Amino acid sequence: MSFFPTRQIFLEIGPLSITWYAVLSILGFIVAYYLSRHTLLKMKVDKEKIEDFLFYLLPVAYVGARLWYCAFEWQRYVKDPISILYIWEGGLAFHGGVFAAVIFSIYYCRKNKIHLLRFGDAIFPNVLIGQMIGRWGNFVNQEAFGPVVSSESLNWLPDFIKDGMYIDGAYHMPTFLYEGIGNLIGFILIRFIFNRYGRKKRGDLMYAYFMWEGMIRFFIEGFRTDSLMIGPLKTAQLVSVALILIGLLGLLGVYDRVFKNYYPFKKEKPVILFDVDGTLIDTIPLITASYKHVIERHALQKELSPAEYKNLSGPPLEVTLKELYPEADGATIDQYAREYREYNLAHHDEMVKVLPGVVEMLDYCKENGYAIGAVSNKVESTVKHGLAFCGIDSYFDVVVCKEQMEKAKPDPDGLLKGCALLNKGHDDLIYCGDSPSDVMAAKNMAAFSVGVVFDEERKNAIEKTHPCAIITEWKQFCELLKEEREWSDNSTLLW
Numbered sequence: 001m002s003f004f005p006t007r008q009i010f011l012e013i014g015p016l017s018i019t020w021y022a023v024l025s026i027l028g029f030i031v032a033y034y035l036s037r038h039t040l041l042k043m044k045v046d047k048e049k050i051e052d053f054l055f056y057l058l059p060v061a062y063v064g065a066r067l068w069y070c071a072f073e074w075q076r077y078v079k080d081p082i083s084i085l086y087i088w089e090g091g092l093a094f095h096g097g098v099f100a101a102v103i104f105s106i107y108y109c110r111k112n113k114i115h116l117l118r119f120g121d122a123i124f125p126n127v128l129i130g131q132m133i134g135r136w137g138n139f140v141n142q143e144a145f146g147p148v149v150s151s152e153s154l155n156w157l158p159d160f161i162k163d164g165m166y167i168d169g170a171y172h173m174p175t176f177l178y179e180g181i182g183n184l185i186g187f188i189l190i191r192f193i194f195n196r197y198g199r200k201k202r203g204d205l206m207y208a209y210f211m212w213e214g215m216i217r218f219f220i221e222g223f224r225t226d227s228l229m230i231g232p233l234k235t236a237q238l239v240s241v242a243l244i245l246i247g248l249l250g251l252l253g254v255y256d257r258v259f260k261n262y263y264p265f266k267k268e269k270p271v272i273l274f275d276v277d278g279t280l281i282d283t284i285p286l287i288t289a290s291y292k293h294v295i296e297r298h299a300l301q302k303e304l305s306p307a308e309y310k311n312l313s314g315p316p317l318e319v320t321l322k323e324l325y326p327e328a329d330g331a332t333i334d335q336y337a338r339e340y341r342e343y344n345l346a347h348h349d350e351m352v353k354v355l356p357g358v359v360e361m362l363d364y365c366k367e368n369g370y371a372i373g374a375v376s377n378k379v380e381s382t383v384k385h386g387l388a389f390c391g392i393d394s395y396f397d398v399v400v401c402k403e404q405m406e407k408a409k410p411d412p413d414g415l416l417k418g419c420a421l422l423n424k425g426h427d428d429l430i431y432c433g434d435s436p437s438d439v440m441a442a443k444n445m446a447a448f449s450v451g452v453v454f455d456e457e458r459k460n461a462i463e464k465t466h467p468c469a470i471i472t473e474w475k476q477f478c479e480l481l482k483e484e485r486e487w488s489d490n491s492t493l494l495w
Helices: 020-042 046-073 082-083 094-111 115-140 159-164 175-197 202-219 235-251 253-256 285-298 306-310 315-322 330-346 359-368 380-389 413-421 436-443 457-463 474-483
Strands: 009-012 016-019 171-172 271-274 372-375 399-400 429-432 447-453 469-470
Touching: 016 020, 016 115, 020 046, 020 115, 046 253, 082 175, 094 115, 094 235, 115 159, 115 175, 115 202, 115 372, 175 202, 202 235, 253 474, 271 413, 285 306, 285 330, 306 457, 315 330, 330 380, 359 372, 359 474, 372 413, 380 399, 399 413, 413 436, 429 436, 436 447, 436 457, 457 469, 469 474
Parallel strands: 271 372, 271 429, 372 399, 429 447, 447 469
Antiparallel strands: 009 016
């Protein structure tokens, strides 16, 4: 085994050799993948789906890049077609890999109920970093270079780069380096600046990538001396013009208007999920009385104010009891929880009522074809009894309760299960709730959060979580649904 036996070889093991070109191109792919994975996990795309996407995308992109290159260099391969397989010798056309990746992504996203444009926004800006790293493979191979230049014009470069630009008896312009710098600048501009201040809709980051890649490549390609050609025209420049147009039309919203009835530009109705207690049903008096019942039986160190009693609503019962009685062991907390639930059930029907405007709002949602569900930290029997008692149980396509959740809110597990039970993706999801844990459950999966504020004493706590919208009456929610907007929370995806 030998490391670095030649300029182009990274590792040699007997007859097997691994080139720097292969190492750097794969490294660029891996870095872009992990940057994208970070965002996709925030969007709560299933980890296995992300890994499957990588598993298939890598060979698809390489095949696309190789076939594209060979198609425009066919005279080199027609006499020895088997050499098409010799990718370790170099000869990958980046644009071919991009087109193959886009086609595969369309298939993969449709199959897995992932919004293609949102997926593209998470991935394409990071491709620029992968390209930047991959260009160093061109440097090692002494390819992707520009015209002959004087030795003095390269004195500003480190010696190893200058020496690497000495090709066929002359110094050449390091166009690989210029393109790599352009890729890095583009990544910073798109991922951190445009994403925060310029992005208007889904797909904009992807379109910005197409425009930036097209402009940088068109300019750099004008200096390269080893370009693929179609007659007298440079292939990469023609493709770059196409990419610029694709990106510009996307940013201007042309596709959204022309193809508004077709995937992925068709506007899908969002899934709407609701918290129950304090959101749809006025259970605050019952919750307060139930906690008082337990507290009066098992004295606390301090007396709670009315506002503090109201704020007990939201987190799981056992969590709240543990906060109230930090010294109690698990068995004691279970006992207190049983006492709470027994009192709660016994007095439920005399103290609970549906909140104003809920029935009218649910009628509007059903009449307009929205899939709706309820997600609560409470046990199933209590939740379903409350919905049925208030006469609104028939509106809900799914009800997700404590028994179905692996983790309680503010973890988004219940929201994800609700979408799965509805057989819907979660890229367009609204979650409405009256507590900070409800808002954070939505934010923790980058869903659209609606803070429901019917009590001024709880308004400040809701506002601190920065929900996407705040409503004080349910008719405001019906008006919100009429707006043209993304039903997700891009602010949670900013770095």
